[in-house]
Amino acid sequence: MAAPVAESAAPAAPPARTKRNWRSWLLRLALAAASGFVFYLSFAPRDLWWLAPLGFAGLGFVLRGRRFWGGLGYGFVFGLGVYLPLLLWLQDFLGRGFGPAPWGALSGALAAYLGLAAACCTVVARLPGGPVWMAAVVIASETPRTWWPLGGFPWGRVAFSQPGGAFTPLASIGGAPLVGFAVVVTGFGLAALLAGAARRDWRGLRLPVVATVVPVVAGLALWPTIGTGAQAGTRTVAIVQGNAPDVGLDLMNEAPTLRANHLTQSEVLAGQIRTGAVPGPDLVVWPETATDLTGADPAVDQAVRDLGVPTLIGARYRAPGQPTQNTEFVWNPVTGRGASYSKQELVPFAEFVPARAIARWFTPFVDDTGDMGAGTAPAVLDVAGTRVAVPICYEIAYDYVPRDAVRDGAQLIVLPTNNGWFGRSEMSYQQLAMARLRAVEHGRAVVVSSTTGVSALVEPDGTVTQSTGQFTPASLVGTVPLRTQATLSDRLGAWTEYGLVGVAVAAILTGLVLRARTWATSTTATRAE
Known part of the structure; x- marks a missing residue:
């Protein structure tokens, strides 16, 4: 009877193994989600x-020892840990009527890119210098998701978490792509370093140490090279923040209020200038879409005359027979409305609807919403000498918009924006962080003018010298330097991004070839046995 008992007891081992597998799987899943949330907290x-x-x-x-499909899943969970909290401001924008579907869908789409990147990381992880190739793959994934699908969405790129840290000066060398690469290679290098130390693999620690330390040291070493001094004089700039009701999507029905508030705050600022309470500005800036405009506008004419200096006016503008455009006008106190720039990168599902059939799943208002017209000219204007x-609002997330303007001679960056849609959320602060990074990237001061805050004056090194609160009428007046020197990032243009994409593709192809050879070798050896 002893033999049958032994036979019936034998199958008990696999369930224990399965239990251990499930436990390790859950631990990795939890670590992926927690790591994504830690990344979110850096914004x-x-x-x-x-x-x-x-x-x-x-x-x-989490990715150590994983294969393609495991990397895909863990990377997706990591992405959800980042983007679900990062994009929570979409709920403030849309309100309860839309439910969480748009927020969840956008977060899931961005997380899918990180999932695919993590899956490809498992292909290159075993190459010599694995952390470097893995970081290139992650940053390369930001390029397609900036443009596709449905117009893309570049919000939440790695570099935008770095408006003022050790990695920030690298923006002057290689822009946002290089900053993001430095952050990710440091993280993956640290993981490899700690894993090697745990195994006491001292010989294999050389490259992980380099990957962990060099990006930080390089960034810190570059800080003294970030120029902030005026090279073409200075300009005293005033910002008009008129304020708007905190009503989310219903702000579309509050255009008269928005306009009236900015006219009123302009009158307040004009009075302060006349009495000497604030320095007389050379230039005044209104925010994005602070008024609707179809033709002549005597009220804006009078407001600019009272201010007495050229003013940038943000308007929803509709020329006869043309679609509405998001436009920034140069308004002269003597000659009135002049040159203009119209926004090139429109916000998907807000300023245009790229897939109306899909959008109808989430909102009944699609058929009542027309697409705005996109501009085609570079985002640069001549005003006040x-x-x-x-770049208008969302465009600050795109590398080429401010870069093309700076390469076209811009001495100062002005960012008009309308953040009244997003409540008292983190969105406005996330956008300000992008503006701070762009200041370093292009070596230019940045003036952020928002309808409801946060408006700010930013030095070329990313330092915020003045800022406003949210949902309050306010004005800022300050002097900013004008700079003409091109950074190495501006001279290289998009080649840094293209280079990282090329490196990532080459690494993935190399990893696949080596895997195929290993499989072929093992198959041949098995057959020989």
């Missing part, structure tokens, strides 16, 4: 830039 309004590489170090641990870059 504004928190000044915790150093959490970004720690988040990627956690992802690096100054060449000014004027």
